[in-house]
Amino acid sequence: MAANGNVETFVELIRRASTQLPADVVNALEQGKAREEESGLAGKALGTILDNVELARDTSAPICQDTGTPVVWFHHPVGVSTRALAADFQEAVRQATERRYLRPNAVDTLTGRNTGTGAGRGIPFLHFEEWDEPRIEVRMLLKGGGSENVGAQYRLPDTPLKAGRDLEGVRRVVLDAVFQAQGKGCAPGVLGVCIGGDRVSAFETSKKQLLRPIVDTNPIPELAELEERLLSEGNQLGVGPMGFGGKTTLLAVKIGVLDRLPACYFVTVTYMCWADRKASVSIDEGGEVTWLS
Amino acid sequence: MAELKLPVSEEAIRELKVGDFVELTGRMITGRDAAHKWLMEDVREEVVPFMKDTVIYHCGPVIAQNDDGSYDFVAAGPTTSIREEPYQADVIGRYGLRGVIGKGGMAGRTLKGLAEHGAVYLHAIGGAAQVLARAIPSVERVFMLDEFGVPEALWVIQVDKFPVVVSMDSHGNSLHDEVEAGSKRKLEELIGL
Numbered sequence: 001m002a003a004n005g006n007v008e009t010f011v012e013l014i015r016r017a018s019t020q021l022p023a024d025v026v027n028a029l030e031q032g033k034a035r036e037e038e039s040g041l042a043g044k045a046l047g048t049i050l051d052n053v054e055l056a057r058d059t060s061a062p063i064c065q066d067t068g069t070p071v072v073w074f075h076h077p078v079g080v081s082t083r084a085l086a087a088d089f090q091e092a093v094r095q096a097t098e099r100r101y102l103r104p105n106a107v108d109t110l111t112g113r114n115t116g117t118g119a120g121r122g123i124p125f126l127h128f129e130e131w132d133e134p135r136i137e138v139r140m141l142l143k144g145g146g147s148e149n150v151g152a153q154y155r156l157p158d159t160p161l162k163a164g165r166d167l168e169g170v171r172r173v174v175l176d177a178v179f180q181a182q183g184k185g186c187a188p189g190v191l192g193v194c195i196g197g198d199r200v201s202a203f204e205t206s207k208k209q210l211l212r213p214i215v216d217t218n219p220i221p222e223l224a225e226l227e228e229r230l231l232s233e234g235n236q237l238g239v240g241p242m243g244f245g246g247k248t249t250l251l252a253v254k255i256g257v258l259d260r261l262p263a264c265y266f267v268t269v270t271y272m273c274w275a276d277r278k279a280s281v282s283i284d285e286g287g288e289v290t291w292l293s
Numbered sequence: 294m295a296e297l298k299l300p301v302s303e304e305a306i307r308e309l310k311v312g313d314f315v316e317l318t319g320r321m322i323t324g325r326d327a328a329h330k331w332l333m334e335d336v337r338e339e340v341v342p343f344m345k346d347t348v349i350y351h352c353g354p355v356i357a358q359n360d361d362g363s364y365d366f367v368a369a370g371p372t373t374s375i376r377e378e379p380y381q382a383d384v385i386g387r388y389g390l391r392g393v394i395g396k397g398g399m400a401g402r403t404l405k406g407l408a409e410h411g412a413v414y415l416h417a418i419g420g421a422a423q424v425l426a427r428a429i430p431s432v433e434r435v436f437m438l439d440e441f442g443v444p445e446a447l448w449v450i451q452v453d454k455f456p457v458v459v460s461m462d463s464h465g466n467s468l469h470d471e472v473e474a475g476s477k478r479k480l481e482e483l484i485g486l
Contacts, residue, residue: 064368064419064420065353065368065369066353066370066372100367144420171484184373186396237476240472242418243472244472
């Protein structure tokens with residue numbers, strides 16, 4: 001595959017994610033608004049959010065000024081250079097920043113200076129996996145910083161929360177994470193949870209859960225049940241949109257699982273803000289592009 | 294919805310109560326993490342006239358520069374305010390601010406500072422970057438752009454009917470404390486603590 005062959009496609013992927021909220025997320029926000037009193041703080045907040053989503057789509061401008069970290073999963077066939085894909089994506093981030101689909105969002109941690117290009121050490125964050133299909137699939141999240149700050153990783157058992165090493169323990173710490181977040185992660189949020197794994201693999205897996213549609217059914221029945229229960233109980237906490245109080249605190253809970261070491265039992269929660277920005281694309285052998293979302 | 298012109302008097306600010314919807318019109322300034330640290334390291338005389346009796350907006354915008362050198366706010370929602378908790382009360386006192394706009398609310402030290410100095414915390418809708426950018430028709434000037442970069446610079450802006458909710462007032466009331474207390478009770482019930 002030619003170098004720079006995919007830059008334009010990746011810029012468009014970023015534009016779509018930054019400016020067009022996926023339909024499943026919009027539906028969930030509309031359902032939330034229907035549950036809230038229209039003239040109350042929660043109803044008005046959701047009304048403004050939905051107006052904003054429409055305005056961003058119509059004007060092709062970022063939904064949120066924190067355009068986040070691009071977190072990207074590539075699936076590629078045998079023989080495709082992952083270095084070429086990475087170089088193309090890096091270039092796409094720079095161009096998308098110039099075109100203001102992204103804010104210059106990378107800060108040199110030691111000097112405090114903004115790199116100005118949108119790219120930096122560790123930004124964007126790219127994952128590559130080889131597969132048997134002849135096409136390349138790219139799935140991306142734009143993960144905002146405010147919600148990233150309220151993510152959490154628990155180590156079970158957790159004595160204060162009376163959380164043991166079982167799914168009941170998982171339920172207890174996840175509800176605590178929703179409580180701790182209050183409105184600070186831009187509620188109503190979507191939770192990506194990973195049970196097990198280590199401190200690295202678990203965060204990646206929790207983020208990957210966010211690629212799932214808002215409404216789907218976890219193939220593992222006990223996790224499907226837990227997801228439903230946590231969504232309902234999380235909403236009962238009454239944090240509400242923006243933490244103003246209300247019935248809509250969460251839009252979805254998605255749980256993945258990894259095996260663990262005997263000594264470790266991590267429960268890892270990634271909080272995604274209501275601006276749950278994601279997009280995916282498929283590129284076939286001939287370079288034909290198909291937008292998946 | 295009440296309209297509030299900036300700059301604003303202490304008296305008008307003291308009338309505001311938690312839960313009030315307010316639309317702001319006039320001049321304000323943006324400032325976030327780097328700005329708050331910088332504002333407290335020294336008295337920054339150059340920004341005093343742009344802070345007195347107005348509000349600071351916790352915002353790191355997306356900016357466009359026009360051919361004539363002027364700037365536009367392209368996307369401009371609030372950022373999480375709690376990071377400024379160590380500085381906020383002192384920044385309000387030192388620079389004579391009448392309010393803070395952000396999201397997520399702030400804690401006890403700021404709440405006390407609001408009561409002491411006659412200021413309020415105004416909550417904008419997080420993520421509503423387009424709705425809010427529309428309420429910012431012009432950019433007057435910018436401080437510390439080269440040093441801090443676009444998101445962290447202090448932008449002096451004109452706003453027109455900029456929509457916010459009073460979530461912490463100057464009488465010691467905080468919507469965030471109320472919601473947190475209610476959700477804590479519910480959490481304890483759900484997990485039997």
